[in-house]
Amino acid sequence: MxxxxxxxxxxxxxxxxxxxxxxxxxxxxxNRALLSMVMSILALLVLIMRAKMHPFPALLIAGLAAALGAGLAPSEAITAVANGMGGTLGGIAAVIGLGAMFGVLVEHGGGVTALARYVTRGADSALTRWILGIVGVLVAIPVFFDVAFIILFPLILAFARRFSLAPLAFGLPLLAGLAGAHAFIPPTPGPIAVAQQLQVDLGWVMLFGVIACVPAALVGGPLFASIAMRKGWLPAGSPLTLGGGEGSEGHEQSEFDPGVAKTALGLVLLPLTLIIAGALAGPIGLPEGALRSVVETAGLPVIALLLSCGAAFLAMRPANAEGRQALRNAIEKSLEPVGAVLLVTGAGGAFKQVLVDTGAGQSLADTALSFGFTPIFCGFLIALLLRIAQGSATAAMITAASLTYPIAAAAALTQPQLALVAVAIAGGATACSHVNDSGFWLINRYFGLTTMETLKSWSVSATLTGVTGFVVALILYPFV
Structure with a gap:
């Protein structure tokens, strides 16, 4: 204060x-600052849930209200908001934009579909489900959740017809992988924003995000789908045909170039490899010198994504002028949703800065630590409650990171521990997808399910995915 x-x-x-x-x-x-923060959070939930306000202005209003309520002068409140937005976006705006472009370059060249078809060729129904879980993780690293789902939905229908099973038997494994990678693994916006808010190196978040995401996706996807099939829990639904069954079946069985699939796999792994290698160059004892300098420079998120975009363009570039124009149009279109993501991320950073400047964050940290709540548990619980309350996983992650940062800072955590807190936040924001989540309705409509059927299938799958990721982070936490 x-x-x-x-x-x-x-x-x-x-x-x-x-x-x-x-x-x-x-x-x-x-305790005026702390109480003002609590009231502003309640106001934030009311604005998003009841007034249906976009998270960007809602976060700004809540942040300004918290600042003024805590006793900051109006000019000081505006300064805190501006500093928070600038400090947050300065570190991640380029990364999020390049991540969106990278996804378009991989997807536009047919890499996403080719990769999915290549790795599932010749597999039986059980193995296909497990492979689709991994495919979902790989595909969602460069491509946004909803885009990847829509691209691969015809493939899900083709598998369902080939093996005479409910589409959800193959849809849930893919969706769990997509949702897990979207929340746990950069360069998707959520984990990038959380890493920036918690002031943790992105390489550590990538490393532990991958470690947590794979078992989370497999438990929430193929394992749950297999159990649900045996128990008769999976509804058949009335899925969209997207032009008819024959077209989708033929699309799945048609010839394709395995080289494209292998290239796509290499491109997807390239930014992960560069960034993780850059983060680990010091801890694993790589000697000082030119090699370490190159590895660390290439591992900087902006540099790694620039190199990955360049590699993707060279590997997937269209051969004719018409194709190149279509690619330019696709890249421009991909940057449109990035603007909204950046605004919400910046507003979350502004809210965090208000908590720091007013002292509310420190009060919250002291209170939480006095009750024995560890930062990793607080991060998960706050993200889970926000996810249930307002639906958006990304918004829940950003807001939860703002509230968790003071607690983590007070606990003086190491970089690996902070990365596991980020994973815990991602787990909480992944769980409990329900009727206020746009992804819930996308799945509901594409698979032709009732609301209750979607709750019993997708909502359970998402919850298992999020909770499993949190449990993995919890297990690793004492050892780093």
Missing amino acids: PLHTTSLCNAVVAAYQIHLGDVDISWIIE
Whole structure:
């Protein structure tokens, strides 16, 4: 709390000994910043859930209200918001934009579909489900969740017809992989924003994100789908045909170039390899010198994604002018949703900065630590509650990171521990997808399910994915 506000409050209490009944309200005045933060969070939920306001203005309003309520002057509140937005976006705007472009370059060349078809060729129904879980993880690294799902949906229908099973038997494994990678593994916006908020190296987040994501996706996807099939829990639904069964079947069985699939796999793994190698160059003891300098430079997120975009363009570039124009149009279109993501991310950074400047974050950290709550548990729980309350996984991750940062900072965590806190936040934001989540309705409509059927299938799958990722982070936490 600012000095002039604290002195004024103390003078009022000392002079008049204000009491409300038998309760001394001096505690309320002394904890004004913390109470203001709690009220602003409640206001944030009301604005998003009841007023249906976009998270960007809602976060700004909540941040300004918290600042003013805590006693900051209007000019100080605006400065805190501006510093928070600038500091957050300065570190991640280029990374998010390049990540979107990289996904388009891989997808536009047919790499996504070719990769999925290549790795599932010749597999039986059980093995196909497990492979699709891994495919979902790989594909969602460069491509956004909804885009990857729509691209691969005809393939899901083709597998369902080939093996005479419900489409969800193959849809859930793919969806769990997509959802897991979207939340756990950069360069998708959520984990990038969380890493920036928690001030943790992106390489560590990538490393532990991959470690947590794979078992999470397999438990929430193929394992759950296999159990649900045996128990008769998977509804058949009335899935979209997208032009008819014959077309989709023929598309799945048609010839394709395995070289494209292998190239796509290499491109997907390239930024992961560069960034993780850059983060581990020091800890594994790579000697100082030119080699280590090159590895660390190439591992900087912006450099790694620039190199990956260049490699993807060279490998997947269209052969004719018409194709190149179509690619330029696709890249421009891919950057449109990035603007909204950046605004929400920046507003989340502004909210975090308000908590720091008012002292509310420190009060929250002290309270949480005094009750024995560890940062990793707090991150998961806050993200889970926000996910349930307002639906958006990315918004839940950004807001939860803002609230968890003071707790993590007070606990003086190492970089690997902070990365596991980021994984825990991702786990909480992945679980409990329900009727206020746009992804819930996308799945509901494409598979032709009732609301209850979607809750019993996709919502359970998403929850298993998120909770498993959190459990993996919890297991690793004491050892790093």
